[in-house]
Amino acid sequence: MVRIDGKGNGSCLVCVRNLDKTYTRAGEDIHVLQALNLEVEAGDFVAFMGPSGSGKTTLLNLLGGLDLPTSGSIVVAGDEITRMSAGKLTSWRARHVGFIFQLYNLIPVLTAFQNVELPLLLTKLSKAERRKHVETVLAVVGLTDRMGHYPRQLSGGQEQRVAIARAIVADPTFLLCDEPTGDLDRKAADEIMEIIGRLVKEYGKTVLMVTHDPRVAERAGVVLHLDKGVLVEAAGGRA
Amino acid sequence: MKFFRLVWANLRRKKVRTTLTIGSFLVALFLFGLLAAVRMGFRGGADAAGADRLNVINRVSLILPLPFSYRDRLLRLPGIRAVTHATWFGGVYKDERNFFQQIAVDKDTWFDVYSDYSLTAEARAAFLRDRQACVVGRSLADRFGFKAGDRIPLQGTIWPGNWEFNVAGIFEGRRPDADTSGMYFRSDYLEERRAFGKGTVGWYVVQLVNLDDGLRVSRAIDDLFANSPFETLTQTEKAFAASFVKQMGNIELLIMSIGAVVFLTLLLVTGNTMAIAVRERYGELAVLKTVGFSGLRVFGLILAEAVLIAGQGGLVGLAMAKAVIPGLSRALPMLGALYVSPLTFGAGFLLALGIGVVAALLPAIGAMRLRVVDALRRV
Numbered sequence: 001m002v003r004i005d006g007k008g009n010g011s012c013l014v015c016v017r018n019l020d021k022t023y024t025r026a027g028e029d030i031h032v033l034q035a036l037n038l039e040v041e042a043g044d045f046v047a048f049m050g051p052s053g054s055g056k057t058t059l060l061n062l063l064g065g066l067d068l069p070t071s072g073s074i075v076v077a078g079d080e081i082t083r084m085s086a087g088k089l090t091s092w093r094a095r096h097v098g099f100i101f102q103l104y105n106l107i108p109v110l111t112a113f114q115n116v117e118l119p120l121l122l123t124k125l126s127k128a129e130r131r132k133h134v135e136t137v138l139a140v141v142g143l144t145d146r147m148g149h150y151p152r153q154l155s156g157g158q159e160q161r162v163a164i165a166r167a168i169v170a171d172p173t174f175l176l177c178d179e180p181t182g183d184l185d186r187k188a189a190d191e192i193m194e195i196i197g198r199l200v201k202e203y204g205k206t207v208l209m210v211t212h213d214p215r216v217a218e219r220a221g222v223v224l225h226l227d228k229g230v231l232v233e234a235a236g237g238r239a
Numbered sequence: 240m241k242f243f244r245l246v247w248a249n250l251r252r253k254k255v256r257t258t259l260t261i262g263s264f265l266v267a268l269f270l271f272g273l274l275a276a277v278r279m280g281f282r283g284g285a286d287a288a289g290a291d292r293l294n295v296i297n298r299v300s301l302i303l304p305l306p307f308s309y310r311d312r313l314l315r316l317p318g319i320r321a322v323t324h325a326t327w328f329g330g331v332y333k334d335e336r337n338f339f340q341q342i343a344v345d346k347d348t349w350f351d352v353y354s355d356y357s358l359t360a361e362a363r364a365a366f367l368r369d370r371q372a373c374v375v376g377r378s379l380a381d382r383f384g385f386k387a388g389d390r391i392p393l394q395g396t397i398w399p400g401n402w403e404f405n406v407a408g409i410f411e412g413r414r415p416d417a418d419t420s421g422m423y424f425r426s427d428y429l430e431e432r433r434a435f436g437k438g439t440v441g442w443y444v445v446q447l448v449n450l451d452d453g454l455r456v457s458r459a460i461d462d463l464f465a466n467s468p469f470e471t472l473t474q475t476e477k478a479f480a481a482s483f484v485k486q487m488g489n490i491e492l493l494i495m496s497i498g499a500v501v502f503l504t505l506l507l508v509t510g511n512t513m514a515i516a517v518r519e520r521y522g523e524l525a526v527l528k529t530v531g532f533s534g535l536r537v538f539g540l541i542l543a544e545a546v547l548i549a550g551q552g553g554l555v556g557l558a559m560a561k562a563v564i565p566g567l568s569r570a571l572p573m574l575g576a577l578y579v580s581p582l583t584f585g586a587g588f589l590l591a592l593g594i595g596v597v598a599a600l601l602p603a604i605g606a607m608r609l610r611v612v613d614a615l616r617r618v
Contacts (some may be wrong), residue, residue: 016531061612064529066611066612066615067612068527086534087533087534088413090528090531090532090533090534091531091533093529093530093531094531095531099529099530101526101615103594105522105529106616107245107248107523107526107527108252108523109244109248109249109251110244110248114244114245114248118245118527118530119530119531121241121242121245121534122530122531127241141504166530170531171435
């Protein structure tokens, strides 16, 4: 159950309360997010839509602990991330968040296997255990036969699948996807959304996704609209 | 160790740039090795000089002699274990370009006081037996192919005439930096044949009983001969060796200056390269931070790259210097015993690593402080 009225019972996985984000540019305050409330439960698949500059990516960055709000709080699985130090936030991110970007953001000098392995380098897993994890998630995204390939040797869709594998390899609490199909053709986009959908349905992952594409948003269980920093509308029947 | 692959992969990203940067370290450390060896050669073994030896020269000038009679008076001073003496000969072997030092020494005491050199019992016996005997150092023997039984003709310059010497043997240095580029022959042969300067020696070498007694004994010697026609100047062997170098100008300062300029240039070049390399990868560094790499870890990765570049270039450069030094030493014997000591090698390697770290410091701090949100926006 996704709520945006701030009246939930506190059983949410991601609980956002009165979130404000204001930037100051040339002496002028720009309110990107205003008094935003959001409650997402485990296993939800939420899509955020809205025009450019509406604050979608800013919200995603705040939820992922990449940025700090001006005021308000974000509690994820009981941890209030808005009160964490930068160092603590980094290790929290490693354990709880999987990021998927529009432009894949793979490291070009590493193979698909090595890219996926990156988050696991921060764990205490042995080399053999890391290998097993990486092979498993690459099988989930259907790239077992491409694990030795470098990003330049892969298509856009395949690169994004590697990025998905990297996002889920450490089994994070939730996934944040920023326009995951924005750079792909329709066929590749469908494949990516198929995989993300399977992660929700088969593996019970919680996914928060930003998109401009209504067809992509349709895949989500809940679609929220952001306009001028305010969640103004919910669609999809459950919000 | 599990991060090594990441560091290595980043180094291979721009192979030409990495190779050129490694090449800069290679050239700089090669030069460092050469300069250090030349400096050591110029110091005339000052670093290897005996701590228990004092040199007594004429106070007016090193080239003026001292009376032979001083020997017994020196021996009577307390704190002196042994006294030996030496005289510069300055002969020419076939051609003036074949310069090497020839020194007339006291046959009975020289090799006792200079225990840094080893001479076989057979060679020493031959040296004592034959008034015309000489012993040659290993590097001199290798240079001209001298061996025991050979006859070495020299054209005297200070004491004119044709002088001939029989090689009694070859002496070796007990330390790798010992100078074995010269020849010693018997002072009684010189005394017998020379037309002037009889009854004098070039300088005395005094061996101390107690290492800590150097200052007192030096003063006692100089006081003993004060107000005589041959006043003395007594100094440690290290200072004596250094005074030889000073006669040729401040070589050490020159060498140090060249080295400093080379390393400063290397620092700037490497710093610039690392800054470019990091700036190009802001997006990737942001991704690393996004997946959980801390700022400190990113800082460490950048430093590790720089250290790896510096280490590889430094090691190869120093190894190359070590490889070419023996050949250079043979080709330029006037530079003395050239040698890249383990200390020089280690210091050079640490210097390379230090420059790598310093050069990468600012870019690494920038990467550590990088804000993920800002960097991702640039991708």
